[in-house]
Amino acid sequence: MSSELTSSNFISDALVILGAAGIVIPVFHRFRITPVIGFILVGILVGPFGLGRLVPGHPWLFHFSITEPEALDPFAEFGIVLLLFTIGLELSFNRLWTMRKLVFGLGALELLIIGALLAAALTMLGQGWSGALALGFALALSSTAIVLPISGTTSPVGRAALSMLLFEDIAIVPIIFLLGALAPYAQADGLDGLVRTLWQGALVIGALLVVGRVALPPLFAQAARTKSPELFLAASLLVVIVASLATSATGLSPIVGALIAGLLIAETEYHGEVEGIIEPFKGLALGIFLITVGMSVDLEMVAENLGPITLAVVGVLLLKTIVTGLLLRLMGARRSTAAETGTLMASPSETTLIVLTAATAAQVIDPETARFWQVVTAIGLTVTPLLAMLGRSIGRRVEQAPTLEPADEGEPSVLVVGAGRVGRLVADMLATHGKAYLAIDSDADVIASATRDGYRATFADAARGQALERLGIAKAPAVVLTMDEPVLVQRLTTKLRKSYPNLTIIARARDLAHATALYRAGASLAVPETLESSLQLSEAVLVDLGVPMGPVIASIHAKRDTFREQIRREAQLDHKPKLRTSIVEAG
Structure with a gap:
């Protein structure tokens, strides 16, 4: 029964x-x-x-x-694991290495300063020092599950948020063990447990990196050859689960393993297909997690303590916004980035609930106090999307940047993605020959400078949402990708080619290998910087040596065409059977 x-x-x-x-x-x-x-x-x-x-x-x-809300907990945790896995897919080890100063500089400062200030405030309000410390660091955390899907990982706001969130995900391990050390029954073995977990975790992470680099490419290649989306999905979930179980076995969070699995797959050519297959499952599982957050809110308790809860929510949000914004400004971030990121990162996190549970189990705080701050956390998570909209509005006003607006009616405009040095030069040449263009950029300072200099430019993040659709990409004769971000250019090329098969896509490439990858991704033309600089140097020296300009230009054009044909041929020969097409056809 x-x-x-x-x-x-x-x-x-x-x-x-x-x-x-x-x-x-x-x-x-x-x-x-x-x-x-x-x-x-x-x-x-x-x-x-x-x-x-x-x-x-x-x-x-x-x-x-x-x-039975407790029955949903495993599904909610799996949603967070899949979320961290897809975040890993959007990153790469090279990108993380370049972000190391932000992660261990900005991320560490943000968590330590906010945690210390909140702990000091709670101590003055009568909370014991150990409980205040636990609550301070719990409330200093921000929501990876909600913030990154809103901010992305490629915009200035997304990069700043990602660096802080990555450090918080790393710091959750010592925070939990610190609570264990503070517990009355764990005084003797809390530090030993932390040290053991760290060295065992380091060994497991090293093993995952080595085995993953060797085993994942052939695993996904074999799955791709079968043209079975079910097998490909099974392989993806297998990698996530094995990596998560491996890190959990050492005492680390399973989300650490999921993030590493995503990073490893991001280094393969199958990351786009994996991301597309996992997305629906991640969204549903994340929805379950958010439902469990809502179920923890007792409206009667909120009504009875409306004043204290309101003060707590507003106090936490204001303190985190101000401290995060000031830190970003001190580290050189633009005013718009600092204002938007500070506001977005203001609310507590889903991991705050985990820390509160650990603190209660360690008898550092009493259950009644934990319930109060659980409600504060749930309300903070609920208003995070509203904070994102508020932060975006404040950022634009601070920088006085133009808002996103549709392209003018009339002749369709070439969309120039990136309004920096290269984007401006492309815009100048288009204007010289009477061709309409619209330059876009996700950096408010760049847009403000471009509009002051007379360029037709507007604020938009091509990697987020429906920005390009609103700007008229469906009618655009061409899109020119000028950003000096190879990974972003390649992903945007793939996305545009999938959505607009007949669109002309001209992409800036860093070198010949990157150009080959862009052709495989669907670029109509990829222009390697190294090739063009070499040809310009050759032209300059030949003319200076007295060779007539006509033959020099002709030979330069011939050499450029030869290189382009060689790159296209290499892209075709090196391009393995298109996984995305085969899976769609098989389905």
Whole structure:
């Protein structure tokens, strides 16, 4: 009887979750609002403090409420694991290496300063020093699960947020062990446990890096040859789960293993397909997590403590916004980036709830205090998308940057992505020959400078949302990618070619190898910087030596054409069977 009841509860909960996803996602998408808010509100409505409270008097509500919130915890944790995996897919080891100063500089300062200030404030309010320390660092954390999908990882705001969030994900391990060391029953072995976890974790991470680099390319190549999307999905999930279990076995968080798995796959040519296949599962699992966050909010408790809760939420948000913004400015970030990032990073994190649970178990804080700050955290997570919109608005006003606006009607404009030195030169040549253009950039300072100098430019992040669609890319005769970010250029080329098969895409390449990769990604023409500089040097020396200009220019054009044909040929020969096409056809 008990197993039948459990099965019935599981089916009922599953129906509620799937029904919520089927309603929340399209409705909130229709009004261009992130579904994050919707999932949390659904959790409040259907949870034990919402409709679940009415089930004893109205049994039929059982089918519209979550009766056992604890049963959803494994699914919610899996959603976070998949989220960190997809974040890893968007990164690379080279990119992380270039970000090391931000991660261990900005990230460490942000967490330590905010944690210390919050702990000091809580101590003055009467909280014991150990509990204040635990609460301070818990509330100093920001939400990886919500912030990065909003900010992305390629814009100035996204890079700043990513560096701080990466350090927070690393710091969660010593924070949890610190709580264990503070517990009355763990005084003797807390530090030993931390040291053991760190050296064992380092060994496991090293093993994952070595084995992953050797084993993953042939594994995914074999999956691709089968043209079976099911096998490809199974291989992806296998890698995530094995890596997560390996890091969990040493005491590290499973999200560390998921992030490493994503980084390893990002180094292969299959990362785009893996990201596309995992995305729906990640979105649903993340939705389950957000529903569990909403279910922890007791509206009666909120009503009874409305004043203290409001003060706590506002105080935490203001302190984190100010400190993060000031740190970014001190480290050289632009005013718009500092204002937007500080506001976006202001709310607590989903990992705050984990730290609160650990602090309660360690008897550092009492259960009543933990419940109060759980509600504060849930409210903070709910308003994060609103903070993102507020931060974006403040950033634009601070920089007085033009807002995103559609391209002018009339002759379709060439979209020049990037308004820096190269983008301006392309715009100058287009204008010289009477061709309409629109330069876009995600850096408010660059846009402000370009518009002051008379260029037709507007603020937009080509890697986020529907920015290019709103700017008229469907009618654009061509798109010119001028950014000095090889990974971003390649991903944007892939995305544009998939969405607009007939679009002319001219892309700036760093070298011949990058140009080959861009041709494989779908570029109509890739222009390597090293090739062009070599040809210009050759032209300059030949003319200076007295060779007539006509033959020099002709030979330069001939050599350029030869190189382009060679790069295209190498791209075709080196291009393995197109995984994305084969999977779509197989499906």
